[in-house]
Amino acid sequence: MSKEPAPPIVRTEIVEFSFDGRKFSGHQGETVAVALLRQGIIQLRDAPNTPAARGMFCVMGICQECVIEINGKRKEACRVPISSGLIIDKVKY
Amino acid sequence: MNFKFDIAIIGGGIMGCETALRLTEGGMRVVVLEQGDIGQGASGVNAGTLSMQIKRVKLMPYAIKGHAIWEKLGEIIGFHKTGGYTLAFNDREAELLKERMMLKKEAGANISFVSLNQLKEKEPNLANKVVAASYCPDDGYANSSLTGYYYRTRMENAGINYVEKFKVTNIRQTSDGYEVSSGENLIIAKRVLLACGGWMKDVAAMIGEELPIRARINTVSVTERAPKLMSTVIGHATGLLTMKQKPNGTVLIGGGWQGKGTPEEGRGTVATDSLIPNLQLAKYAVPKLSNVRIVRSWTGFEANVPDFYPLAGALPNKENLYVLGCVRGGYTIGPYISRLMGDFILGEEPEMPLFDPSRSFESA
Amino acid sequence: MYDATIIGSGPAGANAALEAHDLGLKVLIVDEQRDAGGQIWRVKSKSILSAPSTEASIKGDALRERLKQSSIEVKFETRVWHIDKNEEKNWIINLVSKDGSHSVLSKALIIATGAQERVIPVQGWTLPGVVGLAGATALFKEHMMVPGKSTVVAGSGPLVFFVASEVIRLGGSVAAVVSINGFSDWIKALPAMVLNPKLLWQGIKWIGDLYLKRVPLYWRHGIRSFEGLGHVVGVNVRKANKKWYLRHDPNIFIAADSVCYGHGLMPSIEASRLAGAVHTYEPALGGWVPFTDENGRTTVPYLYVCGDNAGILGAQAAPHRGRLAAYAMVEDLNETLPEDLLAKRKAEKKLLKWASIFGKAATGLSILQPGAGGLISKQTEVCRCEGINRLEIEKEVKTGALSPNAVKSGTRCGMGPCGGRFCSESMALITEQATGKTRAEIGLPTARPPLRPVAMDEIAKDLNYDDLPIPGVSPL
Numbered sequence: 022m023s024k025e026p027a028p029p030i031v032r033t034e035i036v037e038f039s040f041d042g043r044k045f046s047g048h049q050g051e052t053v054a055v056a057l058l059r060q061g062i063i064q065l066r067d068a069p070n071t072p073a074a075r076g077m078f079c080v081m082g083i084c085q086e087c088v089i090e091i092n093g094k095r096k097e098a099c100r101v102p103i104s105s106g107l108i109i110d111k112v113k114y
Numbered sequence: 115m116n117f118k119f120d121i122a123i124i125g126g127g128i129m130g131c132e133t134a135l136r137l138t139e140g141g142m143r144v145v146v147l148e149q150g151d152i153g154q155g156a157s158g159v160n161a162g163t164l165s166m167q168i169k170r171v172k173l174m175p176y177a178i179k180g181h182a183i184w185e186k187l188g189e190i191i192g193f194h195k196t197g198g199y200t201l202a203f204n205d206r207e208a209e210l211l212k213e214r215m216m217l218k219k220e221a222g223a224n225i226s227f228v229s230l231n232q233l234k235e236k237e238p239n240l241a242n243k244v245v246a247a248s249y250c251p252d253d254g255y256a257n258s259s260l261t262g263y264y265y266r267t268r269m270e271n272a273g274i275n276y277v278e279k280f281k282v283t284n285i286r287q288t289s290d291g292y293e294v295s296s297g298e299n300l301i302i303a304k305r306v307l308l309a310c311g312g313w314m315k316d317v318a319a320m321i322g323e324e325l326p327i328r329a330r331i332n333t334v335s336v337t338e339r340a341p342k343l344m345s346t347v348i349g350h351a352t353g354l355l356t357m358k359q360k361p362n363g364t365v366l367i368g369g370g371w372q373g374k375g376t377p378e379e380g381r382g383t384v385a386t387d388s389l390i391p392n393l394q395l396a397k398y399a400v401p402k403l404s405n406v407r408i409v410r411s412w413t414g415f416e417a418n419v420p421d422f423y424p425l426a427g428a429l430p431n432k433e434n435l436y437v438l439g440c441v442r443g444g445y446t447i448g449p450y451i452s453r454l455m456g457d458f459i460l461g462e463e464p465e466m467p468l469f470d471p472s473r474s475f476e477s478a
Numbered sequence: 479m480y481d482a483t484i485i486g487s488g489p490a491g492a493n494a495a496l497e498a499h500d501l502g503l504k505v506l507i508v509d510e511q512r513d514a515g516g517q518i519w520r521v522k523s524k525s526i527l528s529a530p531s532t533e534a535s536i537k538g539d540a541l542r543e544r545l546k547q548s549s550i551e552v553k554f555e556t557r558v559w560h561i562d563k564n565e566e567k568n569w570i571i572n573l574v575s576k577d578g579s580h581s582v583l584s585k586a587l588i589i590a591t592g593a594q595e596r597v598i599p600v601q602g603w604t605l606p607g608v609v610g611l612a613g614a615t616a617l618f619k620e621h622m623m624v625p626g627k628s629t630v631v632a633g634s635g636p637l638v639f640f641v642a643s644e645v646i647r648l649g650g651s652v653a654a655v656v657s658i659n660g661f662s663d664w665i666k667a668l669p670a671m672v673l674n675p676k677l678l679w680q681g682i683k684w685i686g687d688l689y690l691k692r693v694p695l696y697w698r699h700g701i702r703s704f705e706g707l708g709h710v711v712g713v714n715v716r717k718a719n720k721k722w723y724l725r726h727d728p729n730i731f732i733a734a735d736s737v738c739y740g741h742g743l744m745p746s747i748e749a750s751r752l753a754g755a756v757h758t759y760e761p762a763l764g765g766w767v768p769f770t771d772e773n774g775r776t777t778v779p780y781l782y783v784c785g786d787n788a789g790i791l792g793a794q795a796a797p798h799r800g801r802l803a804a805y806a807m808v809e810d811l812n813e814t815l816p817e818d819l820l821a822k823r824k825a826e827k828k829l830l831k832w833a834s835i836f837g838k839a840a841t842g843l844s845i846l847q848p849g850a851g852g853l854i855s856k857q858t859e860v861c862r863c864e865g866i867n868r869l870e871i872e873k874e875v876k877t878g879a880l881s882p883n884a885v886k887s888g889t890r891c892g893m894g895p896c897g898g899r900f901c902s903e904s905m906a907l908i909t910e911q912a913t914g915k916t917r918a919e920i921g922l923p924t925a926r927p928p929l930r931p932v933a934m935d936e937i938a939k940d941l942n943y944d945d946l947p948i949p950g951v952s953p954l
């Protein structure tokens with residue numbers, strides 16, 4: 022969604038991963054949050070006490086607003102890189 | 115002399131505050147002196163377990179009464195009666211469990227032994243390694259974080275004077291009362307109650323009382339919200355694990371593992387080499403905890419005398435000087451034993467006996 | 479056992495490490511990022527194979543290269559989660575990485591954890607699409623990404639203009655720049671800024687560029703609220719006065735799908751607090767800072783701090799502070815400092831002094847003004863983790879909860895996974911307004927581990943049950 026300046030930014034190859042049951046793609050090694058942002062997905066989870074959506078906020082691994090789940094483990098989407106076939110779930114509780 | 119206060123209570127934890135409330139009911143003018151904030155000592159940072167299975171045999175009747183007081187308060191202090199299991203992971207522990215729980219049962223706790231099938235049904239996430247378990251339907255927990263809020267509000271409503279950030283540095287006996295001071299600030303009262311939790315030894319020493327007190331520093335940890343992993347309070351035969359999941363999904367893990375520091379030095383610190391086995395044991399009991407993240411570990415102080423029974427009564431060498439502390443399981447027992455203490459100071463016969471601080475302290 | 483462990487490999491920590499290493503110490507440097515550089519020279523993501531270089535990337539690459547050339551031991555993608563001491567008074571530094579948790583021992587410890595941003599909550603700030611102002615720079619530097627198609631950049635200090643210019647450089651579009659500082663604040667800071675003509679020129683260029691590109695620039699305006707359902711769709715802006723009070727004018731609505739929003743930086747002091755150092759409140763340095771001598775020695779033996787976590791003085795000051803801390807440490811470990819280092823120390827101090835004047839002027843633009851607390855409306859969620867709003871905090875304060883620990887206990891504000899890193903500032907602001915107490919009197923909540931959430935199986939490896947160190951059975 023966000024415009025990229027013309028080359029010379031060269032990125033790694035595109036890989037596929039899934040988030041919350043949907044397929045997405047991104048550059049191998051970029052963070053989950055950034056790969057999703059590129060495709061317009063900024064709602065990463067719901068707030069703990071309300072159904073309000075939350076997304077990446079501090080971008081440095083502190084606020085914990087961006088947490089997602091990989092293999093049942095909570096990870097910061099702003100820090101975890103994507104790789105081919107990675108299955109990412111939304112935090113459910 | 116005309117005293118503004120009939121009694122100065124040093125320490126604004128459960129013991130100090132609840133006694134203050136009783137004494138006020140009984141007509142006394144009370145002042146509570148607290149070095150920090152009301153209910154931010156052990157009373158506000160403990161694990162909140164209200165378990166009969168971890169109470170000492172002789173203290174069981176007190177624990178039952180204390181539990182009933184918290185139960186009546188219900189939501190205000192986050193009370194939940196969930197039942198609780200105590201686990202044994204090998205034959206030696208099973209033996210220990212049997213022996214101990216029988217005695218506790220005789221002392222009045224509603225404890226039974228359960229089959230592993232029953233256990234599995236109720237707590238499917240427990241490890242298969244359990245070899246024996248006991249159960250008490252009365253076990254549960256409350257939210258100790260709310261202690262400060264609760265007692266502040268009650269003391270406000272009862273019109274009790276309490277002074278925060280008043281660290282008692284000196285106590286002096288006068289001809290007919292006491293001068294309690296914090297630096298320049300002085301409060302005069304006819305009586306003094308020492309209810310200073312883990313700090314008791316040093317405060318008692320200010321008035322010349324040498325009590326054989328040792329401070330302990332317990333560790334508690336909490337996880338972030340997790341899927342449902344347990345519905346009861348989980349304990350361990352040795353007492354080295356208490357664990358429960360709060361309605362919001364967070365899991366609180368305690369068990370009396372020791373941190374570092376002394377009450378004089380500040381709030382104490384978490385020791386890596388006792389935090390890790392504490393968490394290992396928790397994970398051993400509920401393997402699914404593996405994936406859950408710890409968000410905070412902390413410590414709190416409590417005091418013990420060599421026989422691990424409370425100090426609750428009048429100190430022998432001086433008139434009108436009282437002590438209440440060193441209560442093992444004091445979050446559970448606190449509200450009740452404090453009321454007894456209040457009755458005693460008011461000159462009434464307490465419903466159950468207190469624990470004479472001038473006894474000889476043989477190790478239990 | 480290391481002579482020295484350094485937490486953080488930004489310009490402060492990396493330079494401390496390089497200096498200590500050159501002086502013959504056995505040094506370990508730990509950082510949670512994948513390479514050195516810190517916030518200012520943040521390393522690019524692995525997903526970027528090549529890209530045009532910027533000043534930051536060139537300086538960062540140079541620093542990374544120097545570290546690589548040295549034989550300093552580095553542990554990247556490794557987080558410090560707890561700091562403890564053993565009986566011999568050596569530091570136990572608990573780390574967690576992909577391989578789980580382990581600890582290292584060190585005689586001395588330098589904390590160089592940098593800064594964290596301050597964001598004053600206003601209605602709607604939790605909407606997806608709203609990111610921190612400093613946080614946004616991580617998107618630019620690490621990923622060369624912009625936060626959306628159309629971005630509002632708002633808040634205080636120089637970062638506002640840097641972020642706006644980066645959005646444009648990377649192909650995004652800036653819907654508006656909303657600076658709570660007035661142009662006159664900048665004029666006031668000018669004499670100090672002149673000391674660093676290069677940075678000043680950079681600043682002027684950023685602002686000039688925005689005018690050229692006809693980006694609406696709202697001087698001395700603040701954000702009243704964010705609008706949107708599920709994601710941000712725009713901001714409501716109002717004119718402010720010098721003290722950051724918003725006027726009761728009608729809102730100016732600016733549509734945007736992303737907002738970068740923040741109010742300067744605060745020292746990241748959790749690690750130095752955990753290590754037991756005394757801290758004091760110094761608004762001119764960004765808030766609470768460890769109490770130190772001019773070399774970065776804290777109140778705890780063999781504990782040093784350098785860089786923005788010791789007070790926000792910026793990247794220019796950081797290397798000097800790093801080297802000074804290294805000298806102090808070497809001096810303490812060897813009980814002496816050779817003549818030539820005394821001279822070097824003197825030179826570093828002089829350079830630091832100049833850099834600090836500039837750094838302080840920049841930090842000065844973000845010193846909270848009296849109106850700051852008033853930006854937080856009653857219903858605004860202050861604690862994002864636990865969903866606690868201003869009203870709940872005020873109520874708790876009214877019942878007599880006068881310290882951060884007491885408010886936290888009563889409300890859960892600050893008890894969530896971020897450990898209060900974003901709300902304790904606001905909680906203190908609200909308490910300040912409600913009680914009239916000063917920030918120094920209000921104090922801080924107790925520092926507790928872990929410094930970042932850590933999974934149970936990372937801390938607690940599988941147990942061989944018979945190895946459990948059972949200290950004895952509780953009395954019957």
Ligand SMILES: Cc1cc2nc3c(=O)[nH]c(=O)nc-3n(C[C@H](O)[C@@H](O)[C@H](O)COP(=O)(O)OP(=O)(O)OC[C@H]3O[C@@H](n4cnc5c(N)ncnc54)[C@H](O)[C@@H]3O)c2cc1C
Nearest residue numbers: 486488489490510516517518558591592612785786792793
């Ligand atoms: C998000 C952000 C963006 C910034 N962007 C700019 C900018 O664009 N321009 C500018 O002039 N200034 C910027 N700053 C200011 C910044 O603080 C610089 O002044 C400079 O980076 C300070 O250098 P430092 O070495 O003190 O700290 P930093 O560069 O911040 O380095 C600290 C390092 O410590 C590491 N760390 C912290 N805690 C832990 C832990 N528990 N375990 C392991 N590692 C840890 C971090 O990963 C980081 O690499 C920014 C600050 C922040 C917070």
Ligand SMILES: Cc1cc2nc3c(=O)[nH]c(=O)nc-3n(C[C@H](O)[C@H](O)[C@H](O)COP(=O)(O)OP(=O)(O)OC[C@H]3O[C@@H](n4cnc5c(N)ncnc54)[C@H](O)[C@@H]3O)c2cc1C
Nearest residue numbers: 125127128129149155156157160163282311414443444446
């Ligand atoms: C970490 C931990 C976990 C625990 N878990 C449980 C549990 O799960 N279940 C259970 O039943 N019990 C538990 N306990 C025990 C229970 O918390 C305590 O027995 C009980 O809270 C003690 O209450 P108190 O009022 O005596 O002490 P405190 O609550 O510590 O109050 C003493 C007060 O005195 C103040 N004070 C001290 N010195 C001075 C001075 N010089 N001047 C002024 N004020 C002073 C202190 O600041 C403090 O607020 C636990 C204890 C700890 C530490």
Ligand code: FES
Nearest residue numbers: 078080084085099
């Ligand atoms: S955005 Fe704050 S932790 Fe990821």
